[in-house]
Amino acid sequence: MKKMLLALTILGLLSSCYTPGTAGRSGKVPPGQMKKATGSKSARPYAPGQNKH
Secondary structure, three states: OHHHHHHHHHHHHHHHOOOOOOOOOOOOOOHHHHHHHHOOOOOHHHOOOOOOO
């Protein structure tokens, strides 16, 4: 009985520690954070849909 309780406790602790990486953004930085990193005055060039090719 104690072994089963211990196993369930360990399983519960391990399963609760999972956090998704970048929530499906594949490591992309938000436009506002990129603006801060580059020192730009506007985040518009870094926003999706604003990249003109």
